[in-house]
Amino acid sequence: MKDEKNNFNNVEQKVQKFFLKQAESLKAGKDLWSKLEPRLDEKPKNTEPGKTKGRFWQWLAGPRLIAISSSVAVVLILVVAGSLWLTNNNAANSRTLAQSDKSNIVWGFNGSGGPVSTATYPPQIIPQTTIVATTTTMPSAAVLGAVGSTSNGVYYAAIPNAAGKQVISQASISLEVSNVSTAITQVETLAQNLGGSVDNMSSSGAQNQQQANVTIRVPANQFLTALNQLQSMGTVESQNINSQDVTQQYIDLQAQLNSAQLEEQSLQSILAKATTVSDEIAIQQQLTQVIAQVENLQGQINYMQNQVAMSTIAVNLNTPAQNVGQAPSGTLSVAVSNVDNSLASVKQLVSGVNGIINSSTVSFNDGKESAYLSLQVYTANFDQVMNAIGKYGKIEQKTIQESGTTQSSGTQQSNSPPNANIYLSLTEATGFWTPTHITIVAAGSAILAILIIVLIVAGRAGLLRRRSA
Amino acid sequence: MIEQQTVMTENDMVRRCQAGDREAFRAVVEKYQNILYGTAYLMTGNRTTAEDHVQEAFLAAWKNISSFRTGYPLKPWLVRILVNKVISYQRANANTMISLDTNLAADPAGDDPAEEIARRDQLKRVMQCLSNEQRQVVLLRYFAGLSVAETAAALGRRQGTIKSQTYRALEQLKDLIEDDNRQ
Numbered sequence: 205m206k207d208e209k210n211n212f213n214n215v216e217q218k219v220q221k222f223f224l225k226q227a228e229s230l231k232a233g234k235d236l237w238s239k240l241e242p243r244l245d246e247k248p249k250n251t252e253p254g255k256t257k258g259r260f261w262q263w264l265a266g267p268r269l270i271a272i273s274s275s276v277a278v279v280l281i282l283v284v285a286g287s288l289w290l291t292n293n294n295a296a297n298s299r300t301l302a303q304s305d306k307s308n309i310v311w312g313f314n315g316s317g318g319p320v321s322t323a324t325y326p327p328q329i330i331p332q333t334t335i336v337a338t339t340t341t342m343p344s345a346a347v348l349g350a351v352g353s354t355s356n357g358v359y360y361a362a363i364p365n366a367a368g369k370q371v372i373s374q375a376s377i378s379l380e381v382s383n384v385s386t387a388i389t390q391v392e393t394l395a396q397n398l399g400g401s402v403d404n405m406s407s408s409g410a411q412n413q414q415q416a417n418v419t420i421r422v423p424a425n426q427f428l429t430a431l432n433q434l435q436s437m438g439t440v441e442s443q444n445i446n447s448q449d450v451t452q453q454y455i456d457l458q459a460q461l462n463s464a465q466l467e468e469q470s471l472q473s474i475l476a477k478a479t480t481v482s483d484e485i486a487i488q489q490q491l492t493q494v495i496a497q498v499e500n501l502q503g504q505i506n507y508m509q510n511q512v513a514m515s516t517i518a519v520n521l522n523t524p525a526q527n528v529g530q531a532p533s534g535t536l537s538v539a540v541s542n543v544d545n546s547l548a549s550v551k552q553l554v555s556g557v558n559g560i561i562n563s564s565t566v567s568f569n570d571g572k573e574s575a576y577l578s579l580q581v582y583t584a585n586f587d588q589v590m591n592a593i594g595k596y597g598k599i600e601q602k603t604i605q606e607s608g609t610t611q612s613s614g615t616q617q618s619n620s621p622p623n624a625n626i627y628l629s630l631t632e633a634t635g636f637w638t639p640t641h642i643t644i645v646a647a648g649s650a651i652l653a654i655l656i657i658v659l660i661v662a663g664r665a666g667l668l669r670r671r672s673a
Numbered sequence: 674m675i676e677q678q679t680v681m682t683e684n685d686m687v688r689r690c691q692a693g694d695r696e697a698f699r700a701v702v703e704k705y706q707n708i709l710y711g712t713a714y715l716m717t718g719n720r721t722t723a724e725d726h727v728q729e730a731f732l733a734a735w736k737n738i739s740s741f742r743t744g745y746p747l748k749p750w751l752v753r754i755l756v757n758k759v760i761s762y763q764r765a766n767a768n769t770m771i772s773l774d775t776n777l778a779a780d781p782a783g784d785d786p787a788e789e790i791a792r793r794d795q796l797k798r799v800m801q802c803l804s805n806e807q808r809q810v811v812l813l814r815y816f817a818g819l820s821v822a823e824t825a826a827a828l829g830r831r832q833g834t835i836k837s838q839t840y841r842a843l844e845q846l847k848d849l850i851e852d853d854n855r856q
Binding site for chain 2: 211212215216218219220222223225226227229230231232233236237239240241243244246
């Protein structure tokens with residue numbers, strides 16, 4: 205140890221000696237002062253580092269600048285990625301719905317007339333139920349009709365055909381037109397123009413109170429075009445769109461058909477080799493069954509293909525005269541603190557006045573819960589129900605369409621169903637700070653904080669210290 | 674006693690410089706110009722650049738002499754300013770490598786050309802066997818005569834770093850200098 209120290213000192217002395225020797229030959233020019241003196245009055249080009257206002261920028265320069273800008277970039281990327289993710293997630297939800305099977309469709313069927321909720325509730329299957337736009341306001345009656353009810357009580361959800369899927373699309377639309385006869389012709393023309401046909405047509409009633417039901421079939425890719433054109437033909441009273449994903453069934457049928465065809469071929473070859481009449485008869489019987497099965501399966505597949513290829517739209521046409529004296533209807537959008545509780549209260553309220561919940565759906569968008577309900581109550585209870593629901597939270601939108609006269613069914617009678625429609629939207633009253641936003645901002649801040657801490661620690665450890673005063 | 678007198682003198686010089694006395698500053702320049710020039714030269718390997726750096730360092734010192742705290746030695750402060758100038762320049766020019774060989778070759782020979790060539794050759798080998806950081810430490814410690822703390826302050830490194838860099842540099846120089854002595 206001592207030797208080592210002595211060695212070190214020896215080397216140190218030698219190095220010192222070496223540099224002293226160098227110093228003898230390294231001398232500044234004698235005219236240094238004469239060159240320097242005239243410059244003493246100059247303003248300095250660069251003030252001494254660490255003593256001036258440039259200190260911050262010097263501190264910032266180099267690795268610190270890189271670290272800070274990287275942190276900011278990471279946070280920005282997180283925020284942008286989060287926003288994109290949110291957008292895509294919403295879009296994906298819509299797509300999921302578009303491709304969803306009928307069992308996942310929000311709007312249900314109420315045949316009995318009793319209070320029924322057919323909705324996708326509880327919300328476990330919510331990701332597939334985000335059908336209604338993310339707006340917090342209740343859609344207008346006409347728009348709501350797109351996911352609403354028909355007079356015959358069938359409810360559908362909107363689904364365009366999806367690529368690569370076997371989807372059967374159906375829709376029903378109820379239109380109020382000034383002239384039903386003209387409208388029938390228009391519907392027929394529309395179907396033909398789009399490469400479709402009229403499947404069924406019936407009309408009834410006198411000139412001023414005429415009503416017609418026209419069922420048309422249009423190519424699946426013209427489905428939405430047809431609907432759009434139909435909507436422009438009159439006032440939409442209700443409109444329902446439904447699509448059923450039959451991809452799995454189609455694949456199953458196809459597999460069964462292949463199997464049956466193979467069996468048929470096999471039996472044919474066995475039959476050809478049969479030597480005895482009894483064998484031939486037995487095989488022939490089996491073959492007959494298999495051929496029937498093949499034909500049956502082929503028929504089902506053809507039907508399915510046809511249904512997939514051609515969408516069905518049931519158009520109900522009626523004149524405004526029919527609507528005289530109709531029950532009131534209203535749309536109500538309420539921002540509530542707890543959607544589930546409010547939903548339960550609404551159900552209880554409607555049930556209490558012998559009303560019907562045609563449909564209810566709960567959806568989550570961006571962590572925000574919303575419920576959409578289609579109610580029918582007796583006219584006598586209409587105002588009471590509207591007011592009671594309005595007290596659940598902050599009314600964001602309220603529209604009431606009153607009738608001139610009240611029909612007999614407006615009063616509570618045992619043999620007539622409630623007929624005053626209420627379209628209700630319950631949305632969660634939250635601000636910008638949804639859980640997703642909070643998570644993104646918190647994650648970004650945490651990363652930024654960690655980076656800054658690492659930076660400070662690194663700076664203190666001398667890793668990033670500038671070699672300046 | 675002599676050391677105390679030196680400090681006193683230096684303090685006086687500083688005070689006079691702070692009062693704007695150019696003659697006092699001239700005394701400072703004359704006292705430290707060689708050490709600064711040598712340091713700059715050994716860092717850059719170029720006489721002209723070294724002279725420029727020395728001039729800039731003295732100018733900066735003159736402009737900032739009012740902020741200098743009397744009672745402290747002047748040399749480390751001046752060396753620190755110079756080192757900052759040189760390092761900033763080298764960073765700006767992305768030329769941190771010493772090029773003693775080419776520059777020394779252009780130097781005019783001294784009284785004894787053979788000895789001068791041998792000296793340059795030895796200097797070149799010593800400088801080349803050290804890393805840039807080691808070279809700075811060795812120069813400040815053994816050429817400029819700064820303490821570990823002063824070197825650390827001048828280079829913006831920790832004292833421990835300076836010590837370890839010094840140790841490693843000396844380890845590398847050990848064989849080289851012994852070899853040179855044998856020659």
